[in-house]
Amino acid sequence: MNLRADSLDHAPEDDRQRPVGVRDTLSALWRLSRPQGAFWLSWIVLIGYGFTLWDWGMGPRGVSGLVVILISWWLLNAGSLWLNAVLDDDQGEVLFQPSPVALPRGTAVAGYLALTSAVVVSAFSRWPGVLCASGAAILAVLYSHPRTRWKGHAWGGPFVNLAGYGLLTPIAGFAQTGLPPTARGFVTLLLLAAWILGAFFAAQAFQQREDAERGYSTLVVSQGAVGVIRVARWLMGFAMAGVVLGIALGYYPRLLFLGAPLLWLTDRYIKRWQELAGGAQTDSWGRAMAMGLHRRMMLSGALLFVLAYYDYQADYQADRPAAGWATARGRPPFPQRFQNTE
Numbered sequence: 001m002n003l004r005a006d007s008l009d010h011a012p013e014d015d016r017q018r019p020v021g022v023r024d025t026l027s028a029l030w031r032l033s034r035p036q037g038a039f040w041l042s043w044i045v046l047i048g049y050g051f052t053l054w055d056w057g058m059g060p061r062g063v064s065g066l067v068v069i070l071i072s073w074w075l076l077n078a079g080s081l082w083l084n085a086v087l088d089d090d091q092g093e094v095l096f097q098p099s100p101v102a103l104p105r106g107t108a109v110a111g112y113l114a115l116t117s118a119v120v121v122s123a124f125s126r127w128p129g130v131l132c133a134s135g136a137a138i139l140a141v142l143y144s145h146p147r148t149r150w151k152g153h154a155w156g157g158p159f160v161n162l163a164g165y166g167l168l169t170p171i172a173g174f175a176q177t178g179l180p181p182t183a184r185g186f187v188t189l190l191l192l193a194a195w196i197l198g199a200f201f202a203a204q205a206f207q208q209r210e211d212a213e214r215g216y217s218t219l220v221v222s223q224g225a226v227g228v229i230r231v232a233r234w235l236m237g238f239a240m241a242g243v244v245l246g247i248a249l250g251y252y253p254r255l256l257f258l259g260a261p262l263l264w265l266t267d268r269y270i271k272r273w274q275e276l277a278g279g280a281q282t283d284s285w286g287r288a289m290a291m292g293l294h295r296r297m298m299l300s301g302a303l304l305f306v307l308a309y310y311d312y313q314a315d316y317q318a319d320r321p322a323a324g325w326a327t328a329r330g331r332p333p334f335p336q337r338f339q340n341t342e
Contacts, residue, residue, distance in 0.1 A: 018102050025104040032085050032101050033078035040294075041077050042070055043301070044165060044196070048173030051188060054308065056179050057323040065125040065176035072122040072133050073169065079114030080140035082107050087144045087151065088214065115140055128175035132168040139164045152216030161200040166193030184251050184329070191242040195297075198235030201228050202270070202293055205277065206286025225277040225286065233270045240267060243304075250328025253311040259303045266296045 049066050053059070085101075086108045104110075115137040122133035142150045143160045150156030170192055174185070204211075204218060205225045211218045220228040240263040246252045247260075273289045315322035 018105060025106075028101050028104045029078075029082065029107070029110060032103070032107070033081050037081075038074050038077040040298070041073055041165070041169065044169045044192075045069055045073055045173040047192065048170030048189075049176055050173075051170075052174045052177045052179050052185060053323075054312070055182055055185055055324040056177075057321070057325040058177070058179065062126065062176040062178055065129065066173065068121060068125040069129050069133075069172050069176055072118045072125070072129070073136075073172070075114045075118035075121060076133065076136050076140065079111045079118060079137070080144065082111035082114065083140060083144035084151065086111065087146060087149065088210075111144075112141075122172075125172075126175050126178065129172045132172035132175070136164045136168050139168075149216075152211070152214065152218060154217050154219055154222065157204075157218060158197060158200060162193055162197045165200070166196040184246075184324070187242070187246070187251070191239045191246075194235045194242075195239035198232040198239065199293075199297065200232075201235065202232040203290050205229050205232070205273075206290060226274055229270065229274040229277055233267065233274060236270065237267055240264075253308055253327060255307050255311045256304055259300065259307055262296075262300050262303055266293070266300055269293060269296055 045066075049062075053061070085103060089103065119130065119133050119137050122130045139160045142148045143157065144151060148156075150160055167189065170189060174181070201219065204220045205228050207218070208220045208225055211221050219231065223231075243252065243256070244260055244263070247254060247256045270293065273293070276289075277286070311326070312322050315326045320326065
């Protein structure tokens with residue numbers, strides 16, 4: 001891909017004054033990296049790591065690799081968002097960034113440096129983490145470079161978010177355990193990916209006007225806010241139904257049934273959002289609804305985690321098989337070649 005010098009800062013000029021000086025530039029780059037979103041992304045890495053340990057009933061392992069991957073993914077997040085900011089030159093609020101930020105000169109250069117650094121850092125983790133980081137960096141460029149602009153494609157943007165956030169991110173966390181994959185882990189990965197893709201479409205719901213002005217052909221432009229929220233609800237509903245079915249079949253702890261009402265309330269929230277989105281609502285209103293969904297997602301995930309941890313501790317303290325061992329389906333035989341890996 002030809003990244004000529006004139007493509008590195010292609011955002012149009014506007015009335016906002018660019019930050020000057022090191023302090024102002026670093027402050028602007030920090031805000032453009034949307035730290036709150038990076039925190040959420042870190043949780044996806046931890047889900048891949050923690051679920052694998054739970055699945056096999058193992059204690060912490062590969063912690064140094066996990067720390068490396070978390071650092072790498074913070075760099076990936078910053079780099080991808082800096083490139084995205086240059087592509088869109090956002091004039092208003094965006095998710096996790098309540099006020100506009102003028103782009104410092106060299107923002108795109110910083111973005112490419114961050115992506116490159118992320119791949120270099122990942123080299124200090126297990127080798128699958130390097131592949132995941134490299135794939136995520138390539139996807140970030142395809143998403144935001146002006147020659148490709150996958151972000152503006154009807155299927156390019158969803159593919160990048162599904163592959164990058166929904167698959168590569170939890171797999172990078174999983175890989176640091178050094179443990180083998182399981183059927184339960186594979187199904188859980190698919191459910192998590194569906195949930196994340198649904199969240200991507202939900203976050204798109206308030207961007208119809210801006211995407212149309214930029215000439216994008218995203219789903220929200222072609223189907224409107226109601227249509228994109230409907231797709232988000234289908235995907236997230238599939239993920240939530242899959243979790244409940246997994247609990248019923250004994251693939252997950254039965255105690256997690258206590259979290260089902262919160263999942264149902266989350267679905268009701270999305271349905272209500274879909275009904276109201278057909279009216280003349282402002283972008284700020286849509287953004288507030290998206291943040292409301294984000295909070296419900298985090299609360300649902302936190303409750304399921306607490307319930308699973310309590311279930312584990314109860315079995316462990318009673319000297320019973322715990323974690324994945326304790327479910328009705330148990331776990332498959334542990335391969336001999338993995339027993340001494342660290």
